[in-house]
Amino acid sequence: MMGLSHDAVVAIAKSFGLFYLIAMSVGICVYAFWPRNRARFTHAKHAILEDEDGPLTGEEPR
Amino acid sequence: MIAKFTVAERQWSLVLLVLTALAGLAMAALGAGDAMGVHGFIVLIVSLGLIFVVGGGLFAPEPTEDRRRAYYDDPIKLGLVLAMVWAVIGMGVGDWVAWMLAYPEARFDAAWSSFGRVRPVHTTGVIFGFGGNALIATSMHVMQRTSRARMAGQVSPWFVIIGYNLFVVMAVSGYLMGVTQSKEYAEAEWYADIWLVIVWVTYFVLYIRTLARRNEPHIYVANWYYLAFILVVAVLHIINNLAMPASLTAAKSYSLFSGVQDAMTQWWYGHNAVAFFLTAGFLGMLYYYLPKRANRPIYSYRLSILSFWGITFFYIWVGSHHLHYTALPHWVQTLGMTFSVMLLVPSWASAGNALMTLNGAWHKVRDDATLRFMFVAAVFYGLSTFEGSFLAIRPVNSLSHYTDWTVAHVHAGAMGWVALITFGAIYAAVPMIWRRETMYSWKLVEWHFWLALAGTMIYVFAMWNSGIVQGLMWRTYNEAGTLQYSFVDTLVAMHPYYIARAIGGLLFLTGAVVGSYNIWMTIREVGHEAKARDVPTDSEAGEPAVPVAE
Numbered sequence: 001m002m003g004l005s006h007d008a009v010v011a012i013a014k015s016f017g018l019f020y021l022i023a024m025s026v027g028i029c030v031y032a033f034w035p036r037n038r039a040r041f042t043h044a045k046h047a048i049l050e051d052e053d054g055p056l057t058g059e060e061p062r
Numbered sequence: 063m064i065a066k067f068t069v070a071e072r073q074w075s076l077v078l079l080v081l082t083a084l085a086g087l088a089m090a091a092l093g094a095g096d097a098m099g100v101h102g103f104i105v106l107i108v109s110l111g112l113i114f115v116v117g118g119g120l121f122a123p124e125p126t127e128d129r130r131r132a133y134y135d136d137p138i139k140l141g142l143v144l145a146m147v148w149a150v151i152g153m154g155v156g157d158w159v160a161w162m163l164a165y166p167e168a169r170f171d172a173a174w175s176s177f178g179r180v181r182p183v184h185t186t187g188v189i190f191g192f193g194g195n196a197l198i199a200t201s202m203h204v205m206q207r208t209s210r211a212r213m214a215g216q217v218s219p220w221f222v223i224i225g226y227n228l229f230v231v232m233a234v235s236g237y238l239m240g241v242t243q244s245k246e247y248a249e250a251e252w253y254a255d256i257w258l259v260i261v262w263v264t265y266f267v268l269y270i271r272t273l274a275r276r277n278e279p280h281i282y283v284a285n286w287y288y289l290a291f292i293l294v295v296a297v298l299h300i301i302n303n304l305a306m307p308a309s310l311t312a313a314k315s316y317s318l319f320s321g322v323q324d325a326m327t328q329w330w331y332g333h334n335a336v337a338f339f340l341t342a343g344f345l346g347m348l349y350y351y352l353p354k355r356a357n358r359p360i361y362s363y364r365l366s367i368l369s370f371w372g373i374t375f376f377y378i379w380v381g382s383h384h385l386h387y388t389a390l391p392h393w394v395q396t397l398g399m400t401f402s403v404m405l406l407v408p409s410w411a412s413a414g415n416a417l418m419t420l421n422g423a424w425h426k427v428r429d430d431a432t433l434r435f436m437f438v439a440a441v442f443y444g445l446s447t448f449e450g451s452f453l454a455i456r457p458v459n460s461l462s463h464y465t466d467w468t469v470a471h472v473h474a475g476a477m478g479w480v481a482l483i484t485f486g487a488i489y490a491a492v493p494m495i496w497r498r499e500t501m502y503s504w505k506l507v508e509w510h511f512w513l514a515l516a517g518t519m520i521y522v523f524a525m526w527n528s529g530i531v532q533g534l535m536w537r538t539y540n541e542a543g544t545l546q547y548s549f550v551d552t553l554v555a556m557h558p559y560y561i562a563r564a565i566g567g568l569l570f571l572t573g574a575v576v577g578s579y580n581i582w583m584t585i586r587e588v589g590h591e592a593k594a595r596d597v598p599t600d601s602e603a604g605e606p607a608v609p610v611a612e
Contacts, residue, residue: 006393021375028371032364041367044280045359048350051207052494054131056277 063136063220064119066127071216075116078221083109089253092311097239098253101232101313108228133206135495137219141199142488142495143585144227145192146578149481152187153574157567159184164560174238182237182249188476189247189339191230196484197343198223198265201288203491204350205269208285209276218268225261229254241313245328247335248302251313255303262299266292283366287346290374294338302331322389330381337377340475344483345373345412348443351487352416352436356426361418365411372408376401383454386463395456402454406447413444431504431511435486438515442478446471461537466556467529470522477518477570485510485577492581502583510573510580517570521563528559 031037064072086109089102159180162168169175206213213219233250236242242249250258269292273281305315319327353360360366382390382398417440420427427437449471453462462468489507493500501507535555538546 006391010393024371024375028368032367040280041363044278044282045353045363047210047278048208048282048284048354049357049359051210054133055206055212056210057130058277 064116065122066125066136067119067216068124069120072116072120075217075220076113076120078217079109079113079116083113093313096312097236097241097251098311098313100239101236101253104231104235105228108224112224129212132212134213134216134219135203137213137223138199138202138491138495139585140220141195141202141223142492142581144223145195145199145484145488146574146581148187148191148195148230149574150571150578152184152189152191153567153571155180155187156184157564157571160560160564160567164557164564173240179237179240179242182242183234185247186230186233186237186249188481189335190233191227193340193344193480193484194226194230195223196488197288197291197339197347198226200347200351200487200491201269201292201343203495204282204284204288204346205272208282208350209273209278211272211275211277213268214271214275215268218264222261222265222268225257225264229258229261232257236313243303243305243315243317245302245317246332248299248328248331252303252305252307252315253313255299255305259296259300262292262296266296282350283360283363283370284346284350286370287342287349290370291338291343291346294334294342294374294378298331298334298338302327322385325385325388326382326390326394329384333381333384334377336475337373337380340480341377342373344480347483347487348412348416348436348440351483351490352433352440353419355430355433355436355486355490356420356423358419358423361415361421365415369408369411369415372411373405376405376408380405380454383459386456386459399454399456403451406451409447409451410444413440413447416440416443431507432486432489432501435482435489435511435514438511439479439483439486442474442482442518446475446479449474461533462529465529465533465536466525466559467533470525470529473525474518474522477514477521481570482514482518485514485574488577488581492584496585498584498587502580502587506576506580510577513569513573513576517566517568517573520566520569522566524559524562524566528556528563531555531559 067075083106086102086105086107090099090106091102093099093102158168159177162177162180169177173179202213202219229250232254236251236254237249241251243251248255269285269289273285304318306318307315317324349360349366379401380398382394383402384398386395386399388395417437420433420437427434452458453467453471462471489501492498532552532555535547535552536545540546
């Protein structure tokens with residue numbers, strides 16, 4: 001810990017840290033905008049409006 | 063409570079309670095003469111009381127309820143009631159402290175009633191007592207509903223809620239006895255901290271196991287926020303509280319950190335307590351109860367995902383903005399400042415998402431005080447996150463730091479955002495959990511709303527004025543190049559604002575008392591019959607004699 005100087009932290013931040021941050025941002029955007037996820041998200045945001053009737057048991061009428 | 067346990071669960075609860083009773087007895091015996099001994103007696107009395115409750119129902123008939131078909135809401139009821147009890151205690155003590163600052167005679171000259179002991183009772187009472195119970199209770203509501211599954215445990219939810227409140231009682235009673243490890247929002251000593259870790263891990267496991275049995279393909283975003291809250295608070299709590307007890311039979315301990323490392327660890331903890339306790343958890347509430355109450359899906363689900371990752375990633379870095387112009391290396395301060403400014407983007411994305419959800423339903427906001435609580439909370443969330451980013455900028459901080467401006471900022475967040483979203487969520491949840499058509503009195507909800515809003519505005523404006531006056535007086539020089547004002551001059555200038563602050567706090571407290579009465583009457587109300595449901599819920603309640611479908 002003691003050897004972690006300003007220069008070392010800056011070097012890590014500018015190399016690994018930079019690409020880690022970019023990769024994470026890209027990953028999140030890809031997940032959020034992936035076309036196949038749209039249906040999941042739309043279902044999820046509507047499903048919470050009707051959820052007080054108890055757990056689903058798999059025996060519900062379709 | 064006990065009637066819904068199987069015999070095996072009753073026995074298991076008894077074993078747990080006997081173990082905690084023994085731990086309490088050991089603490090009381092070994093810690094005699096120290097605050098730890100008093101805490102031992104508290105643990106012992108609570109455990110013995112619960113042993114009688116569980117023991118009394120040990121041989122009652124087994125429950126007939128079909129657990130596959132019913133949510134488990136009884137622990138939520140306890141959590142919501144305790145949240146309101148702590149709200150009255152925490153805000154009551156807070157307002158007393160506010161009057162004490164305006165009129166020092168209100169100090170009453172006892173050791174326990176000194177500012178340094180009573181102030182953490184206020185902060186712990188409102189943050190952990192009120193906020194924490196509300197978060198745990200609503201998370202148990204949200205995790206079941208969004209998963210369309212019952213909570214994964216019958217005993218563990220009770221253990222989490224009762225155990226958590228035992229921690230808060232130990233913390234608060236300890237402060238009055240002079241126990242503190244001098245870390246803001248983490249004053250409780252080592253044994254209370256260890257107990258909280260046990261409770262918290264149980265809570266985390268309960269949440270994950272409930273999500274694992276979900277009947278929905280996707281985990282709704284509110285759960286992400288609640289989980290970030292649980293997971294990160296665990297990490298923060300464990301690391302910031304690393305300490306060596308001076309003795310295993312007394313409360314005193316010494317932190318593993320010292321000097322500026324201690325300060326940095328503390329404010330990494332402190333600001334992330336704001337981030338993950340007071341923001342992430344309450345955003346979980348916002349993302350569930352606001353769309354639900356407005357009966358409109360969240361405006362943009364994608365935006366909620368983007369802002370979730372933005373908030374969790376950026377917040378972790380900003381703690382060092384509490385240490386501008388200190389021994390902390392300059393570049394660490396700059397790092398905290400930069401991330402604080404960037405944080406505005408995901409924060410406003412969340413606030414904007416909430417407001418856009420309401421766009422097109424403003425008549426509901428006008429007519430329904432419960433929804434209005436949540437709407438105003440989202441506005442205050444936007445305002446106080448803007449103010450926070452602004453105050454984190456080093457030159458701005460040179461004016462604001464150590465002044466009442468900080469107090470104004472904290473209370474804009476704590477009252478305007480956290481407390482208002484919580485009241486909104488509680489007013490939305492109580493009729494659902496207790497199966498009532500509505501709250502006992504919608505007029506009292508209106509009263510509470512306007513009292514809370516007026517109280518917040520008076521409080522925040524008083525402290526803005528006080529803080530900026532104070533900061534400017536501190537940096538005013540006369541022609542000779544010396545300071546124009548003495549410290550006492552600043553106190554005289556601030557006095558009227560302190561009175562205004564105490565009045566604002568009193569209004570806010572009055573609102574909480576009105577709300578508690580309304581909630582209590584909703585629970586007790588016999589006029590409102592339980593809402594009939596066309597699916598089996600509990601074995602005793604909520605079922606029509608003949609199923610509707612037939």
